[in-house]
Amino acid sequence: MAANWIWITRWIAVIGLAIGALGIISRLQAILSRPFKQDLARPRGSIRRGVLYAFTLGMAPWEKESTRLHWLAYFRGIFFHLGVFAAFAVLFASPWLAAAPGWLLWVARIFTGAGAVFGVAGIPMRWIGENERNLSTPDDYFAVLLTSIFTALAFGVLVEAALLPIFYLATALLAIYIPFGKIRHCVYFFFSKFFFGLTFGRRGVIGQPDAS
Amino acid sequence: MTDNGKFTDERFQLTDEKTAIALDVLRKRLNRQLDAALEVCVRCGLCADSCHYYVANPKPEHVPAFRAEQLRKVYRRYFDPIGKLAPGWVGAAELDQEMVEKLINAAFGTCTMCGRCVINCPMGVDTRQIIRTARAMLTAIDMTPEGLKATVNVHLEAGNNMGVSEEDFVETLEWMEEELRAELGDASIKIPINKPHARVVYTFNPREVKYFPYLIQAAAKIFNAAGEDWTLSTESWDATNYGLFSGDDEASRKIASNLEAAINHLGADVLVMAECGHGYRSQRWEAENWLGRAYPFKVMSFVELQAQYIRDGRIRLDASVNPKRVTYHDPCNQARNGGIIDEPRYILKHAVMDFVEMEPHGAENFCCGGGGGMLSMTEFAKDRIAAGKVKADQILATGAEIVATSCHNCLDQLDEIRRHYKLKVKIQNLSELVAAAIIWPRQSGE
Ligand code: SF4
Ligand code: SF4
Numbered sequence: 341m342a343a344n345w346i347w348i349t350r351w352i353a354v355i356g357l358a359i360g361a362l363g364i365i366s367r368l369q370a371i372l373s374r375p376f377k378q379d380l381a382r383p384r385g386s387i388r389r390g391v392l393y394a395f396t397l398g399m400a401p402w403e404k405e406s407t408r409l410h411w412l413a414y415f416r417g418i419f420f421h422l423g424v425f426a427a428f429a430v431l432f433a434s435p436w437l438a439a440a441p442g443w444l445l446w447v448a449r450i451f452t453g454a455g456a457v458f459g460v461a462g463i464p465m466r467w468i469g470e471n472e473r474n475l476s477t478p479d480d481y482f483a484v485l486l487t488s489i490f491t492a493l494a495f496g497v498l499v500e501a502a503l504l505p506i507f508y509l510a511t512a513l514l515a516i517y518i519p520f521g522k523i524r525h526c527v528y529f530f531f532s533k534f535f536f537g538l539t540f541g542r543r544g545v546i547g548q549p550d551a552s
Numbered sequence: 553m554t555d556n557g558k559f560t561d562e563r564f565q566l567t568d569e570k571t572a573i574a575l576d577v578l579r580k581r582l583n584r585q586l587d588a589a590l591e592v593c594v595r596c597g598l599c600a601d602s603c604h605y606y607v608a609n610p611k612p613e614h615v616p617a618f619r620a621e622q623l624r625k626v627y628r629r630y631f632d633p634i635g636k637l638a639p640g641w642v643g644a645a646e647l648d649q650e651m652v653e654k655l656i657n658a659a660f661g662t663c664t665m666c667g668r669c670v671i672n673c674p675m676g677v678d679t680r681q682i683i684r685t686a687r688a689m690l691t692a693i694d695m696t697p698e699g700l701k702a703t704v705n706v707h708l709e710a711g712n713n714m715g716v717s718e719e720d721f722v723e724t725l726e727w728m729e730e731e732l733r734a735e736l737g738d739a740s741i742k743i744p745i746n747k748p749h750a751r752v753v754y755t756f757n758p759r760e761v762k763y764f765p766y767l768i769q770a771a772a773k774i775f776n777a778a779g780e781d782w783t784l785s786t787e788s789w790d791a792t793n794y795g796l797f798s799g800d801d802e803a804s805r806k807i808a809s810n811l812e813a814a815i816n817h818l819g820a821d822v823l824v825m826a827e828c829g830h831g832y833r834s835q836r837w838e839a840e841n842w843l844g845r846a847y848p849f850k851v852m853s854f855v856e857l858q859a860q861y862i863r864d865g866r867i868r869l870d871a872s873v874n875p876k877r878v879t880y881h882d883p884c885n886q887a888r889n890g891g892i893i894d895e896p897r898y899i900l901k902h903a904v905m906d907f908v909e910m911e912p913h914g915a916e917n918f919c920c921g922g923g924g925g926m927l928s929m930t931e932f933a934k935d936r937i938a939a940g941k942v943k944a945d946q947i948l949a950t951g952a953e954i955v956a957t958s959c960h961n962c963l964d965q966l967d968e969i970r971r972h973y974k975l976k977v978k979i980q981n982l983s984e985l986v987a988a989a990i991i992w993p994r995q996s997g998e
Binding site: 370371372374375376377378379380381382384385394399404405406407409410413414417469470471472474475476477478479480520521522524525527528529531532533535536537539540543544545546 | 582583584585587588589591592593594595596597598599600601602612615617618621633634640641642643670671672673674675676677678836837838839840841844845846850851887888889890891893912915916
């Protein structure tokens with residue numbers, strides 16, 4: 341009976357993931373169908389270095405005043421996202437979890453457990469902070485709650501395998517929601533960072549040998 | 553504008569036709585870069601302290617993301633499927649009268665498009681671009697604040713933004729030439745006008761011609777000392793382009809193309825922008841994109857050129873002429889938005905005895921509050937001066953007696969800050985300090 345549930349919910353998760361993937365593809369198609377604004381001005385700095393900086397050192401907590409000042413929010417975000425990535429790893433490895441080495445399961449438990457805690461913490465933090473509350477929409481709260489539940493269930497699966505069907509159902513829900521709600525920032529992040537590196541690298545402001 | 557931020561003038565009333573025009577502008581401007589900027593914000597609020605408005609007056613409406621959200625709400629309502637289906641869920645909103653007023657206050661009233669929030673956003677959100685798009689939409693429906701609108705119009709009609717006539721321009725140049733000759737006792741000094749095939753064409757901010765001709769004299773002294781092959785054009789000489797601030801690409805294009813034509817007619821190799829932050833940014837970084845073609849000449853800032861002259865030994869400076877403590881205010885459009893960060897420091901290390909940095913500085917420097925065309929929009933002056941408190945505190949902490957900068961809008965705003973916050977400092981252009989320190993070739997027996 342339990343095996344049936346696992347099989348059924350796994351397929352629900354697969355369908356959910358497929359729908360989510362289609363949604364993401366359509367978002368990608370939408371942005372790629374828009375014109376790319378060419379920059380005709382002669383470069384002053386290295387574009388390559390700017391883009392490299394945007395995706396590497398530029399994300400370090402000490403590099404931006406904002407993250408230096410709000411290191412707690414920064415690290416909450418980092419651990420939450422690491423937890424989400426670990427939860428996806430658990431998802432894709434779920435049929436073979438029994439064969440996974442013990443130490444790896446412990447690493448996954450730490451990441452998903454911490455991720456879930458830091459994820460949920462985002463809800464009161466968003467509510468308590470006047471600025472964040474003012475900026476927030478229902479989607480913001482729902483997105484973080486849904487992702488935190490997904491991450492918590494990944495942790496749960498690593499502790500109690502019987503939670504697998506619920507984890508699969510949560511996966512389907514999350515995957516379907518990704519292209520519609522705030523979580524879709526995962527798609528645009530790469531574009532935004534690339535354009536940031538491109539613009540400010542070209543102007544010699546970031547990532548250059550003598551610039552920070 | 554009334555005290556509660558309402559614009560009562562007839563032209564600020566939204567009609568169906570205006571709504572359609574504004575949305576069409578948004579639709580046409582939606583390129584990949586703007587799409588990413590509109591979509592990627594996670595509303596974390598980390599950008600709050602990047603903005604001088606927020607630091608001076610920490611309220612949610614002063615968070616950069618809040619300003620950008622005003623346009624995002626409209627974008628979601630008309631361009632996002634979920635925003636259309638469930639607007640309340642994702643914070644989408646109709647472009648109605650209330651929203652248009654929010655947009656005016658956010659885009660024109662409390663943002664200088666300085667970009668400090670951009671380099672501080674973990675997601676790389678380009679709020680400058682969002683704000684300029686909002687300004688473009690508002691300008692398309694004739695909702696640009698009066699002063700900014702007038703500045704652009706005067707430039708388009710008269711060829712410069714203060715309506716200076718060619719006669720006045722030439723007279724001022726001749727007067728400055730005489731003054732400089734008298735000051736240096738050198739009759740060979742020249743301010744060349746319309747010289748064909750000069751290497752360099754120099755531009756001015758019309759304020760220099762009208763109110764600060766001594767800055768023309770300073771520039772002329774530097775060019776003459778360096779033995780530069782330079783000239784000025786009477787065809788087009790205004791370094792400014794307030795189309796950058798109104799968001800009007802058509803006006804920006806027209807203004808830029810006038811200058812382009814003048815340089816081409818003279819056959820110069822280099823267009824040198826006066827110490828004017830947004831003028832530099834407009835010509836150096838934006839104009840070719842507005843025009844859709846690359847310039848056949850090089851564009852550089854006078855700051856870069858002065859640094860080059862010092863480096864190449866073309867001018868020699870005696871720093872002891874400037875013994876007072878000097879700090880430098882990086883104009884946002886030159887430093888953060890243009891990469892000119894090392895050059896002013898290099899210049900000041902040679903031109904003054906005691907240079908001290910303000911904190912933060914360079915790409916991280918706070919906007920003085922005079923950017924974004926803010927000085928032309930008097931209806932927002934109260935907020936502008938209040939936001940200048942951040943700069944006043946930065947200056948005060950340096951213990952400097954002179955604040956050097958290289959932008960006219962900064963110069964004006966810094967001077968207002970000086971008066972309002974009772975700072976005992978003098979505000980000066982970089983070139984003034986350089987010109988004063990020049991060891992005149994003939995004085996040193998060369
Ligand atoms: S603009 Fe950047 S820092 Fe500000 S709320 Fe959005 S994602 Fe956060
Ligand atoms: S661009 Fe400058 S003024 Fe505008 S929101 Fe960002 S930091 Fe504030």
